[in-house]
Amino acid sequence: MGELLFSPEADRQLVALRADVGLNELYERVNDVLDDIEDDRHSRRIRRRRYHRPAMWGVPVHGSGEEWLILWSEQDHGPLVHYIGPDLA
Numbered sequence: 636m637g638e639l640l641f642s643p644e645a646d647r648q649l650v651a652l653r654a655d656v657g658l659n660e661l662y663e664r665v666n667d668v669l670d671d672i673e674d675d676r677h678s679r680r681i682r683r684r685r686y687h688r689p690a691m692w693g694v695p696v697h698g699s700g701e702e703w704l705i706l707w708s709e710q711d712h713g714p715l716v717h718y719i720g721p722d723l724a
Contacts, residue, residue: 639673640715648719661698665719668694668705672714681707695722 652662684693691708704722
């Protein structure tokens with residue numbers, strides 16, 4: 636099992652989310668999903684949406700009255716989080 640990796644954009648969004656006290660519940664739920672991706676990336680819970688081009692998984696996250704999405708993919712050295720932000724679907 637590899638370490639959880641972040642794209643620069645996803646990392647910046649996570650830092651900004653942590654700094655926004657009004658979105659504390661959302662931040663906690665995002666962190667729970669990130670823990671799940673790192674601990675058990677084969678779970679159905681974190682493979683709710685599948686995208687084919689490029690190949691990624693999407694996990695909806697709800698909290699603080701917001702609906703967000705985490706996009707991630709399998710990489711050689713561990714899961715890579717590409718996007719953390721509003722769910723635009």
